[in-house]
Amino acid sequence: DAGVIQSPRHEVTEMGQEVTLRCKPISGHNSLFWYRQTMMRGLELLIYFNNNVPIDDSGMPEDRFSAKMPNASFSTLKIQPSEPRDSAVYFCASIFRLNTEAFFGQGTRLTVV
Amino acid sequence: GESVGLHLPTLSVQEGDNSIINCAYSNSASDYFIWYKQESGKGPQFIIDIRSNMDKRQGQRVTVLLNKTVKHLSLQIAATQPGDSAVYFCAENLSGGYNKLIFGAGTRLAVHP
Numbered sequence: 001d002a003g004v005i006q007s008p009r010h011e012v013t014e015m016g017q018e019v020t021l022r023c024k025p026i027s028g029h030n031s032l033f034w035y036r037q038t039m040m041r042g043l044e045l046l047i048y049f050n051n052n053v054p055i056d057d058s059g060m061p062e063d064r065f066s067a068k069m070p071n072a073s074f075s076t077l078k079i080q081p082s083e084p085r086d087s088a089v090y091f092c093a094s095i096f097r098l099n100t101e102a103f104f105g106q107g108t109r110l111t112v113v
Numbered sequence: 114g115e116s117v118g119l120h121l122p123t124l125s126v127q128e129g130d131n132s133i134i135n136c137a138y139s140n141s142a143s144d145y146f147i148w149y150k151q152e153s154g155k156g157p158q159f160i161i162d163i164r165s166n167m168d169k170r171q172g173q174r175v176t177v178l179l180n181k182t183v184k185h186l187s188l189q190i191a192a193t194q195p196g197d198s199a200v201y202f203c204a205e206n207l208s209g210g211y212n213k214l215i216f217g218a219g220t221r222l223a224v225h226p
Contacts, residue, residue: 004156031212043157043202043216055211091156095212099145099164102204102214104156 006092006105013112018080021108024073025094033102034067034077035091043091049075082112121200123221132190134220136203141184145206147214148177148188152199157216160188160201190222198224 005024013019025032034046047057049069057067064083069075079086089109093102126132138146144165149157163170163177163186170177176189186203200219207213 033212033214035216042218045213045215048211048213050211056213093156093214095214098210098212099206101147101159101162102212103159104149107156 004092004094004103004105006090006108008108009106010109011111013082013110015083015112016081017112018078019082019086019110019112021077021090021092021110023075023077023092023105025075025092026096026103027073029094029096029103030072031095031097031102032069032075033091033093033095034075035093037089037091037107046077079110082110084112087111121219121221123223125223125225126193128193128195128224128226130193132188132193132197132222132224134188134190134201134222136186136188136217136220138184138186138203138205138217139215140205140207141181143205143207146177146179146186147204147206148175148186149202149204149216150197150199151202151219157202193222193224195224195226198222 007022031050033048036044046059047067052069067077089107091107093104095102147162148160151157161172161177163179168179174191178187200221202219203217204214
């Protein structure tokens with residue numbers, strides 16, 4: 001398996017624009033996570049899905065952020081409208097089953113100017 | 114994706130020495146713990162895990178110790194090598210029947226020849 005695949009690797013956008021980050025988890029994994037990494041806050045859990053169902057979105061910072069998982073092999077994290085303070089590295093991770101390690105993608109570095 | 118230049122505590126060691134990285138976790142109900150390594154430009158990578166019914170687990174050159182009484186984890190790296198230079202994170206699974214991995218702030222390990 002190629003591991004968790006995220007796209008794009010880098011995204012530069014203007015304030016106010018919509019941004020969509022994409023993730024393909026490892027086949028057969030039943031949990032998916034979106035994390036944000038910043039200098040100030042470290043690795044923050046934004047939302048996680050179990051069997052494609054959002055279980056906990058309490059980490060999503062604002063209504064401008066939304067995430068979907070339409071099927072077991074694809075998830076998106078959308079920011080609309082984007083703001084400069086959203087600039088960060090966004091990671092997706094997936095887990096095979098409860099209490100096993102999460103596998104991370106390479107991340108998307110988002111810069112909002 | 115990159116570790117974003119976090120202002121982290123740094124542990125500096127000489128090549129060949131043993132390293133000990135410490136972590137305090139937050140929830141006494143957490144039942145699963147993982148150590149991750151993050152190198153520049155990459156997502157976090159799994160190193161070793163431990164379940165709450167254990168207090169020690171050994172891997173190749175690494176050992177994790179769990180003290181549930183004081184909610185403390187440590188990662189010991191034997192014969193530290195330059196390739197071990199990275200940021201290290203502990204993560205706890207808050208359980209509740211679902212995977213919910215929460216990460217600590219991280220420690221930067223710098224290995225000097």
